Amino acid sequence: SFECTLESCLGNLMTSACMNPEGFTKMYGANETEATDYATLYPVEAYTCQNKELAKSYYPCMMDIENNDHLKGIVDCTTEMEKEPLGATDFCLPMDKYITCIEDYYVKFCDEGIRSYICNTQEIAFNFDVPQCQAELHPCLASKSPAVLPGNLNYPGHCSLSDGQKTKTCLNAYFQMYGIDSTNGLPNYYDHQAKITSITDHYGVAGYDIYCYFESTLETCLGELMYSPCMNPNAFTVMYGTNQADSINYATSFPVEAYTCANKDVVKANYDCMVDVSKNHFQGIIDCSNALNEGLPTSDDTCGAISTYIICMEDLYVELCGPSMKGFICNTQEISFNFDMNNFCEGKMPDCD
Incomplete structure (x- = not known):
């Protein structure tokens, strides 16, 4: 509701230069890191709200990972990405590997249905933050959930x-x-x-x-x-x-x-x-x-x-x-x-x- 209200208020300005990192620095005096974080947040929010039902269905699983695994897998994926040499000629490749690592982490604890959602939210953030890698990241495929017949699922819900x-x-x-x-x-x-x-x-x-x-x-x-x-x-x-x-x-x-x-x-x-x-x-x-x-x-x-x-x-x-x-x-x-x-x-x- 909050995101939708903002988007309605901004209209075309939602995707304008006013919402890029420089815009946040001019409007709020934010430093470079904060300005980038704020600017990156909104396209991710917009995607999340467009896919609200999917996000809601996986909310228990995502919260369970955060509360019980303490996002250890994300830390591990980040650590692996940071091991890449700073002078690497293809600095987009570590980001692509990181996104795949994050996808696999969530799929492991949830299921294949979450892969596309995780991939898209990660790539939107990276593409906004590092636009030169936009064409170098792997495509986010449609979720490959197992085919399910209509009916009442057996033991539905999330296994913590x-x-x-x-x-x-x-x-x-x-x-x-x-x-x-x-x-x-x-x-x-x-x-x-x-x-x-x-x-x-x-x-x-x-x-x-x-x-x-x-x-x-x-x-x-x-x-x-x-x-x-x-x-x-x-x-x-x-x-x-x-x-x-x-x-x-x-x-x-x-x-x-x-x-x-x-x-x-x-x-x-x-x-x-x-x-x-x-x-x-x-x-x-x-x-x-x-x-x-x-x-x-x-x-x-x-x-x-x-x-x-x-x-x-x-x-x-x-x-x-x-x-x-x-x-x-x-x-x-x-x-x-x-x-x-x-x-x-x-x-x-x-x-x-």
């Missing part, structure tokens, strides 16, 4: 640094139980799944007791964080640097694990049949998947195609294992699809028993 650190500590301990050292990142999601499968393959039905002990230990460690923004796909990207597909798969696996372990008795009672399906009737699962893959591109009803797939899977397991599996298969599939698709099909899939 302190909550993220606790979540990662709990997850690291969880992965360590599977023999995975996640301190420097996570393996491909399907490699993690292979670790889980190896436990049930080795211990049989008793493997689910181990599987659910690991899950309950994680849930106890996390507490309310189990269903917080610290366990959504973006959080896995921030914590572990996973790609989009792995981030979604990891995040989706935990609500499915929680449901599975809450219904462990059903799983254990049908264990032999489930193994038989996976080993001797896997073609049935492939047929259901192929029908889904063929139906999705040609159907305007995404949720209808997914519902057909879920019913196909239910029918397969009920035919081979009996009716007690119907609700379990339905629920695990719907939890997975709802989480993976931001609840886009919630209320549009079969009712689960």
